[in-house]
Amino acid sequence: MAHLRSRVALGLARTRDLLLTDVTDLFSGKTALTDDLLDELEDRLLEADLGVDTVMEIRDHLQNDLRAKKASGPDEVIAAMAEVIERILTPGVPPKEIGADLDGRPHVVLFVGVNGSGKTTTIGKLAHAYRSAGKKVIVAAADTYRAAAVDQLVVWAERAGAECVRSHEGADAASVAWDALDAAIAREMDVLLVDTAGRLHTHRGLMGELEKIKRVLAGRLEGAPHETLLVLDATTGQNALVQGEEFSKSVDVTGLILTKLDGTARGGVIVPLARKLDIPVQMVGVGEDLESLMPFDAHEFTAALLKQETA
Amino acid sequence: MFDALTARLSTVLDRLRGRGVLSEENVTEALRDVRRALLEADVNVGVARSFIESVKEQALGSEVGKGVRPGQQMIGIIHSEMIRLLGGEGNSAEVDLSGSPPVILMLLGLQGSGKTTTAAKLAVHFRSGGRKIGLMGLDPYRPAAGEQLRRLAERIDVPVEVARESEDPVDAGVRILSELKAAGSEVILADTAGRQTVDEALMNELASLRQKLNPQETLLVLDAMTGQDAVTTASAFSGRLDCTGAILTKLDGDARGGAALSLRGVTGLPIRYVGIGEDLGALEVFHPDRMAGRILGMGDVVSLVERAAEDAGGAEVLAAEGKRFIEGEFTLEDFREQMRRLRGMGSLQDLVGMLPGQFDRALTGQEIDESSIVALEAMIDSMTPEERRRPSILDGSRRRRIARGSGRSVQEVNALLKQYSMMQKMAKALKGKGRKGQMPFPPMFR
Numbered sequence: 001m002a003h004l005r006s007r008v009a010l011g012l013a014r015t016r017d018l019l020l021t022d023v024t025d026l027f028s029g030k031t032a033l034t035d036d037l038l039d040e041l042e043d044r045l046l047e048a049d050l051g052v053d054t055v056m057e058i059r060d061h062l063q064n065d066l067r068a069k070k071a072s073g074p075d076e077v078i079a080a081m082a083e084v085i086e087r088i089l090t091p092g093v094p095p096k097e098i099g100a101d102l103d104g105r106p107h108v109v110l111f112v113g114v115n116g117s118g119k120t121t122t123i124g125k126l127a128h129a130y131r132s133a134g135k136k137v138i139v140a141a142a143d144t145y146r147a148a149a150v151d152q153l154v155v156w157a158e159r160a161g162a163e164c165v166r167s168h169e170g171a172d173a174a175s176v177a178w179d180a181l182d183a184a185i186a187r188e189m190d191v192l193l194v195d196t197a198g199r200l201h202t203h204r205g206l207m208g209e210l211e212k213i214k215r216v217l218a219g220r221l222e223g224a225p226h227e228t229l230l231v232l233d234a235t236t237g238q239n240a241l242v243q244g245e246e247f248s249k250s251v252d253v254t255g256l257i258l259t260k261l262d263g264t265a266r267g268g269v270i271v272p273l274a275r276k277l278d279i280p281v282q283m284v285g286v287g288e289d290l291e292s293l294m295p296f297d298a299h300e301f302t303a304a305l306l307k308q309e310t311a
Numbered sequence: 312m313f314d315a316l317t318a319r320l321s322t323v324l325d326r327l328r329g330r331g332v333l334s335e336e337n338v339t340e341a342l343r344d345v346r347r348a349l350l351e352a353d354v355n356v357g358v359a360r361s362f363i364e365s366v367k368e369q370a371l372g373s374e375v376g377k378g379v380r381p382g383q384q385m386i387g388i389i390h391s392e393m394i395r396l397l398g399g400e401g402n403s404a405e406v407d408l409s410g411s412p413p414v415i416l417m418l419l420g421l422q423g424s425g426k427t428t429t430a431a432k433l434a435v436h437f438r439s440g441g442r443k444i445g446l447m448g449l450d451p452y453r454p455a456a457g458e459q460l461r462r463l464a465e466r467i468d469v470p471v472e473v474a475r476e477s478e479d480p481v482d483a484g485v486r487i488l489s490e491l492k493a494a495g496s497e498v499i500l501a502d503t504a505g506r507q508t509v510d511e512a513l514m515n516e517l518a519s520l521r522q523k524l525n526p527q528e529t530l531l532v533l534d535a536m537t538g539q540d541a542v543t544t545a546s547a548f549s550g551r552l553d554c555t556g557a558i559l560t561k562l563d564g565d566a567r568g569g570a571a572l573s574l575r576g577v578t579g580l581p582i583r584y585v586g587i588g589e590d591l592g593a594l595e596v597f598h599p600d601r602m603a604g605r606i607l608g609m610g611d612v613v614s615l616v617e618r619a620a621e622d623a624g625g626a627e628v629l630a631a632e633g634k635r636f637i638e639g640e641f642t643l644e645d646f647r648e649q650m651r652r653l654r655g656m657g658s659l660q661d662l663v664g665m666l667p668g669q670f671d672r673a674l675t676g677q678e679i680d681e682s683s684i685v686a687l688e689a690m691i692d693s694m695t696p697e698e699r700r701r702p703s704i705l706d707g708s709r710r711r712r713i714a715r716g717s718g719r720s721v722q723e724v725n726a727l728l729k730q731y732s733m734m735q736k737m738a739k740a741l742k743g744k745g746r747k748g749q750m751p752f753p754p755m756f757r
Binding site: 236 | 421422544
């Protein structure tokens, strides 16, 4: 796990540098927390995809808190920022642990998200994580729309040592999901991971299809899907908020997975997301190999974002 | 498209519109709101800053022309600045294919930005211009990436070659190039592997690929929903590989416009095409002026008409229909024909986005239900030809029959007829005024 943490830290390096270097620079030779300085700080936070509302909250906090304390050095500012960000990021419900907390047999997880967010890759990684925890895993290739999406999932399933239920391209996604759940029950699987086609949340018909998949799963097994995970690309801007809201409206998302966090300047959008939605960030994807999926930890993430030493 | 930004800007601009005088104070205040709207839309902080400065300078330095209200003038300045930001007036930035064939275009971008799909869309686009296309898949890393391109190519019936498993992408590029050349491809589209970082190994690979293929253009593919940070990354990516243009994808979502507005400013690259749907035909040439119009809620009637004309098989059909409408000879058959065409043109939400603000805003946030159009069609389908031409003969018993036949209620049939007669009245009113334009949007969509 340690190497994954360092990868997150690396992934956030630019965000961190952006914030930290600038914060330090901004303060060079100054002692007062002036409005100009706050403006500058605001810009830096915006560049890190924290979003206007969140940035305003942080700014207000800094203004009130630090001025009250008459503290204004870079260290105090960073500590105050960390406090706000971590508070926002700490979920009311702790995220589920992979391998533990399986609600059903099979435990059914539905994956949803916009095109190119990384659903199929994430399923491969999660299948591997469950396999490593000794669980029997089957994946459903219910992305019957994108060319070769099924083949991509099959490759991941093989790598992870999971079974796979598939149909032909253009098949009805809900019926693939049904068949897969049938197979999962018959073969006494522990976990079923259902891949779906990427869709923009603005296409109502396609969102309806997701709702149908969910209904069909629930019809076959009471309580299924036990989790509905929204996969979000960490490079997305404030649009991630709308994606979160819209997918939640349709299929009642239970958790978020943030992918592609191994890039250069990533993940700032988690903060406004956590602030706006009452959905925990379950996991983050930090690379292209099977092992590169890790649980999200608000404290570590904040520390990495602001380059503090974790205790 | 960009609804949130458009709504925010419209509010600000509406406030200005009424102002008689532009003082430094109200300009500053309005621009503060504009800045916030831009930032909320993910516009790069630096781009937003220089945009605001430039608008402010012009607004305060400009003489208000005779007969122009200051608020209008300000909107004009913002409009033209936005066009400039997006690439400048009239700079429709199609790729130049006039060089000696084969003309090679290389696509690159971050993971999941839509390179493979875009390659197929470009193939469709260029083929409709009469070129022989070849597709080249050079991503041996992502599982089934080559297979995806192959399937898309089969679907659109375009020759394709992809890198073999464990084949070096540069070698593959050279091999496939000579094969496609031999097969007579005039335009070759090269799909490459995506990355998240400016990863040295991949950069070197792409750079030597670029050198070997010697493409006419190297195009950066960018997801329109990309946030501030990633635009910067993409910029580094493009700088390292000397990109010459960009393609924005997934504009059919509700992207906030930030990537579109920042791309040019951050990377200096002209935006050439935009992807606007799941369909492989859903690619448009990018026009800065039209996009600025859409963002500012002025609509993009030009694109709308173009699309309609494409779809109806010619502008004449539309013109003839428009004439019939104005002359009050618009029958329920014409009406149904319009409904069908409308459905064929793409998502209604998308079309509404192209309408000027006064319509768009009236519709924003309201359900635009495609199924209601299906219902309208079903009801008209259930009428006899005579009834469609002369709805006045529709008495109670006919209406009940139509309701039964279409599976709708009599109330719905009545509502349809009421809407139809309203449209006729409006048409007559227009005829009376003797002017075109201002065609009201049918109320059934509200």
